[in-house]
Amino acid sequence: MSQEVDVVMDTPPEEQARPAKTAERIRLFAQPAIVVVVTAILLVYTFTRDLTATQKETLNFSTISGAVTTHIVITFVVTAIVLAIAVPLGIILTRKGYDKLAPIFIGIGNIGQAAPAVGLLVLFFLATGKTGFWIGVLPIAFYSLLPVLRNTMLGFQQVNPSYIDAAKGQGMSSGGILWRIEFPLAVPYILAGLRTSLVLAVGTATLSFLVGAGGLGILIDTGYKLNQQLILVVGAVLAVALALLIDWFGALAERFLGPKGLR
Template sequence: MEPEPAALDAKRANPERRADRLRLIVQPVLVIILVVGVLGWAFSRDLTETQKSSLNARNIATLTWQHILLTIAIVAIVLVIAVPLGTLLTRPGYKRLAPLFVGIANIGAAAPAIGLLVLFYLASRTTGFWVGVLPIAFYSLLPVLRNTILGYQEVDDSLIDAGRGQGMSPLTVLRRVEFPMAVPFILAGLRTSLVLAVGTATLCFLVSAGGLGILIDTGYKLRDNETLIVGAVLAVALALLIDWLGALAEQYLGPKGLR
């Protein structure tokens, strides 16, 4: 007797779930190993006075915090724009505008992040935090916008009809049926945007917005391998940490019935 299709799907899903859970345990451990390892290696070396001005606990903590703030601001802007816009573009009367806005977001994703930063700097003739945040938010917009639209498109029409049959208004159906079903897709897009944001935020030093890119740039310009390695490894560790937080969000923030 052949196994039921549902049983086969469950068998395939179990190894995937175990792999995801194992990753949730291993990834933060790897981050800790990277951070402790590179800082221990750097501080155990005989550093010059120039290196000590960059590789000290206060400066590293400051640059890391700046990088985190850049990432938070970028992702907040992406969420505030992409989720409401993606929701609107799935409503009757606005669907025909979806290709236009997705195309604009595609331009942002296709353009080099460094090019967007430079163009925004030339247009604004200023530097600082927001000059670094806004172009990268545009660069990171597409995954959340596209996944928000896809999430609503994947909602079964019968569920929407059932909600309307119970007397729900369109807004109530959106809030209680469509949006919860779209949340897993939105979270998947958010996770991608988080990784894009934390990676490209290393370029924000170009417009005096701070971040770990300062260590990388300093190490490269001075041919200082210690500073270069510390900056690069900390940036990688932060990206892994942000990706882990995104995985946690996907695992625990979606509707219970869909986890």
């Protein structure tokens, strides 16, 4: 037994990490392939069979492409808002003198994350008395804010203080230290939070139809209300496929956009 333990402990870290890296590479290739194949099979099956008049009203190229496009736009607008708010705020909350405010903003972010997404959408609709694209986007952005905010703060907090001291010793300014040392080292954490926010946004966007913002939720709702299983399946599968594809893009960003030495 002791000999087996010794073998494991003597294994270099690179050897231990190799299976995980191999599995990640396989997933990076397999995930989009599976999404494309399943989606293609579903769409070919849908458009090559005899549809009823009700199904033809919904299952046509214009309606499906419009729903998918709107869903993607909602997801990326939400992501842009989250990045524009969470990253600068996360940086500020790691600066000396402002770090005492961190629990307040993390608490606010936790409220957005803990509250049901459908509740946020309905409450925002009731508060504004309006419907439309932005009434769907803003609550989803609030719901997706926490992962990027928390990971941005964590990324900057994990920077080794000796790096900062060495930079100061070389006469580097505070701004130079922030953008040339701290930010690059925090990028992997920010990207991990961004990936989580993307998945949250694309999943929650299926509810945006409730406030007239559109998206793939329209197909799911239509199929459910009219008891049309084919419409329901098409909407659900496309929503899942889009979520997996967005997650794949997030994985690519984590793998290729971080500092080379930390990949």
